[in-house]
Amino acid sequence: xxxxxxxxxxxxxxxxxxxxxxxxxxxxxxxxxxxxxxxxxxxxxxxxxxxxxxxxxxxxxxxxxxxxxxxxxxxxxxxxxxxxxxxxxxxxxxxxxxxxxxxxxxxxxxxxxxxxxxxxxxxxxxxxxxxxxxxxxxxxxxxxxxxxxxxxxxxxxxxxxxxxxxxxxxxxxxxxxxxxxxxxxxxxxxxxxxxxxxxxxxxxxxxxxxxxxxxxxxxxxxxxxxxxxxxxxxxxxxxxxxxxxxxxxxxxxxxxxxxxxxxxxxxxxxxxxxxxxxxxxxxxxxxxxxxxxxxxxxxxxxxxxxxxxxxxxxxxxxxxxxxxxxxxxxxxxxxx
Amino acid sequence: xxxxxxxxxxxxxxxxxxxxxxxxxxxxxxxxxxxxxxxxxxxxxxxxxxxxxxxxxxxxxxxxxxxxxxxxxxxxxxxxxxxxxxxxxxxxxxxxxxxxxxxxxxxxxxxxxxxxxxxxxxxxxxxxxxxxxxxxxxxxxxxxxxxxxxxxxxxxxxxxxxxxxxxxxxxxxxxxxxxxxxxxxxxxxxxxxxxxxxxxxxxxxxxxxxxxxxxxxxxxxxxxxxxxxxxxxxxxxxxxxxxxxxxxxxxxxxxxxxxxxxxxxxxxxxxxxxxxxxxxxx
Numbered sequence: 001x002x003x004x005x006x007x008x009x010x011x012x013x014x015x016x017x018x019x020x021x022x023x024x025x026x027x028x029x030x031x032x033x034x035x036x037x038x039x040x041x042x043x044x045x046x047x048x049x050x051x052x053x054x055x056x057x058x059x060x061x062x063x064x065x066x067x068x069x070x071x072x073x074x075x076x077x078x079x080x081x082x083x084x085x086x087x088x089x090x091x092x093x094x095x096x097x098x099x100x101x102x103x104x105x106x107x108x109x110x111x112x113x114x115x116x117x118x119x120x121x122x123x124x125x126x127x128x129x130x131x132x133x134x135x136x137x138x139x140x141x142x143x144x145x146x147x148x149x150x151x152x153x154x155x156x157x158x159x160x161x162x163x164x165x166x167x168x169x170x171x172x173x174x175x176x177x178x179x180x181x182x183x184x185x186x187x188x189x190x191x192x193x194x195x196x197x198x199x200x201x202x203x204x205x206x207x208x209x210x211x212x213x214x215x216x217x218x219x220x221x222x223x224x225x226x227x228x229x230x231x232x233x234x235x236x237x238x239x240x241x242x243x244x245x246x247x248x249x250x251x252x253x254x255x256x257x258x259x260x261x262x263x264x265x266x267x268x269x270x271x272x273x274x275x276x277x278x279x280x281x282x283x284x285x286x287x288x289x290x291x292x293x294x295x296x297x298x299x300x301x302x303x304x305x306x307x308x309x310x311x312x313x314x315x316x317x318x319x320x321x322x323x324x325x326x327x328x329x330x331x332x333x334x335x336x
Numbered sequence: 337x338x339x340x341x342x343x344x345x346x347x348x349x350x351x352x353x354x355x356x357x358x359x360x361x362x363x364x365x366x367x368x369x370x371x372x373x374x375x376x377x378x379x380x381x382x383x384x385x386x387x388x389x390x391x392x393x394x395x396x397x398x399x400x401x402x403x404x405x406x407x408x409x410x411x412x413x414x415x416x417x418x419x420x421x422x423x424x425x426x427x428x429x430x431x432x433x434x435x436x437x438x439x440x441x442x443x444x445x446x447x448x449x450x451x452x453x454x455x456x457x458x459x460x461x462x463x464x465x466x467x468x469x470x471x472x473x474x475x476x477x478x479x480x481x482x483x484x485x486x487x488x489x490x491x492x493x494x495x496x497x498x499x500x501x502x503x504x505x506x507x508x509x510x511x512x513x514x515x516x517x518x519x520x521x522x523x524x525x526x527x528x529x530x531x532x533x534x535x536x537x538x539x540x541x542x543x544x545x546x547x548x549x550x551x552x553x554x555x556x557x558x559x560x561x562x563x564x565x566x567x568x569x570x571x572x573x574x575x576x577x578x579x580x581x582x583x584x585x586x587x588x589x590x591x592x593x594x595x596x597x598x599x600x601x602x603x604x605x606x607x608x609x610x611x612x613x614x615x616x617x618x
Contacts, residue, residue, distance in 0.1 A: 192555070
């Protein structure tokens with residue numbers, strides 16, 4: 001079966017898979033829950049019933065936050081890889097996560113009682129700054145922009161920004177604060193965090209779908225894109241805005257969750273091809289499933305205690321990156 | 337054996353015990369230039385010796401500047417011991433909570449304060465016995481938790497840190513989660529649902545990340561279901577270092593806080609305060 005031919009079936013299949021995964025996530029955990037409890041929670045919720053409480057107030061918001069994080073990061077990765085025609089582009093390499101972490105840390109120094117909304121704003125500004133810097137460095141180098149230069153610029157800027165974060169940490173003795181922000185975890189989320197992430201994810205996703213046709217053209221090559229009448233600069237600006245919306249709220253709530261944005265677009269591309277409307281929708285579902293699965297494993301791996309989500313995605317993602325490099329030769333040079 | 341009685345002691349560990357024996361070290365272990373919060377006043381004339389991320393690798397240059405004639409240390413590597421020994425005679429002792437009585441007597445013997453150490457322990461044990469009776473009559477088998485917050489982590493101590501005084505010395509009942517995790521247990525939001533503590537002492541690291549976690553927990557619906565929260569028996573500690581150390585000054589302060597919270601009008605609290613004032617005067 002050629003990739004892309006039956007994409008709606010593939011999408012539907014993974015939607016069902018994600019739904020099944022969510023049902024499992026609602027039943028797994030230290031509080032004993034029977035299958036019947038999962039149903040009665042939604043029709044006859046009782047606050048006195050501990051199983052109902054665990055499902056409604058703890059497991060459901062957590063499953064939703066995990067899904068939103070995974071979906072947002074995966075779509076963000078698809079857009080970045082499409083905009084830059086760089087298969088290694090992702091929130092970390094493009095300077096978004098390091099920039100967000102640095103600015104949030106500085107915010108924490110200046111504003112001791114930092115609210116979550118301010119954190120998201122700071123994360124947005126930091127991610128924006130990091131992203132702009134990477135683009136500027138890549139474009140400003142002699143000889144013009146190439147995906148290789150972008151990869152190098154991303155690595156260098158991320159290293160420098162991370163260096164500044166470490167210097168700030170040491171100068172202001174903020175090791176414990178850094179522990180708070182850098183260990184990607186969603187162990188203590190409630191409905192509050194769902195409502196904090198949801199609007200940003202929805203706006204980012206709608207924006208991504210609006211520019212998806214343009215992204216398909218752009219991924220073929222800038223010249224081809226201009227030839228068929230797309231406005232390249234407009235797509236790049238809107239795409240960047242979508243990436244910022246999708247990434248900043250996630251980093252503010254969960255810290256850096258690595259590899260989802262890098263890994264999922266490649267898997268999705270293998271299943272439905274390189275048409276961006278399909279790619280974005282499938283990546284969203286796959287990203288949500290991967291993160292939900294990682295979170296579930298992190299909850300049950302060590303009886304009762306938890307491994308941070310960011311660590312789990314890294315454990316899965318790092319071998320995938322090695323596979324990507326070894327099994328599928330990546331061309332970073334600009335296509336003619 | 338030491339050739340002469342030391343007068344310039346550098347305490348890379350056990351400054352609590354030294355001060356309890358009436359000995360002021362000329363230098364003591366610090367983190368980012370700060371001594372443990374409950375000892376700050378008593379150590380105001382001492383030189384802080386920073387330890388790299390608390391892994392017992394001291395700032396050797398500051399240490400040499402102090403010209404110590406004895407260095408006390410705990411849990412150091414052989415390499416660090418060799419380097420410290422080049423500066424001054426170095427004595428390494430275990431810092432575990434189980435042997436703190438023996439450690440106090442050993443330090444007393446080493447520094448010619450054995451009688452003081454014996455008297456100190458005798459008086460402490462007497463207060464402890466009385467406090468145990470007072471607390472059991474007030475809360476019986478009610479479960480007591482020592483709940484710590486650092487970073488995004490929530491943790492209850494079992495038979496470690498402050499838990500040694502709570503459960504091993506005072507005989508209070510720990511939360512049932514501790515039955516399967518003896519030293520302590522990292523809590524997720526869902527396992528807080530299983531926290532069956534009737535009394536909770538909360539210690540938040542004094543940094544903004546931990547404070548943010550505490551604020552988040554206060555608004556989380558799961559916190560409202562903990563029995564201690566429902567009955568209003570949550571006690572937030574303003575300082576926490578004495579709940580993490582095994583020195584006897586730390587234990588006295590802990591004991592005073594526990595008694596003030598759970599049995600404020602008991603006899604042992606008055607007696608403890610009287611004794612603490614007497615020890616401080618000495």
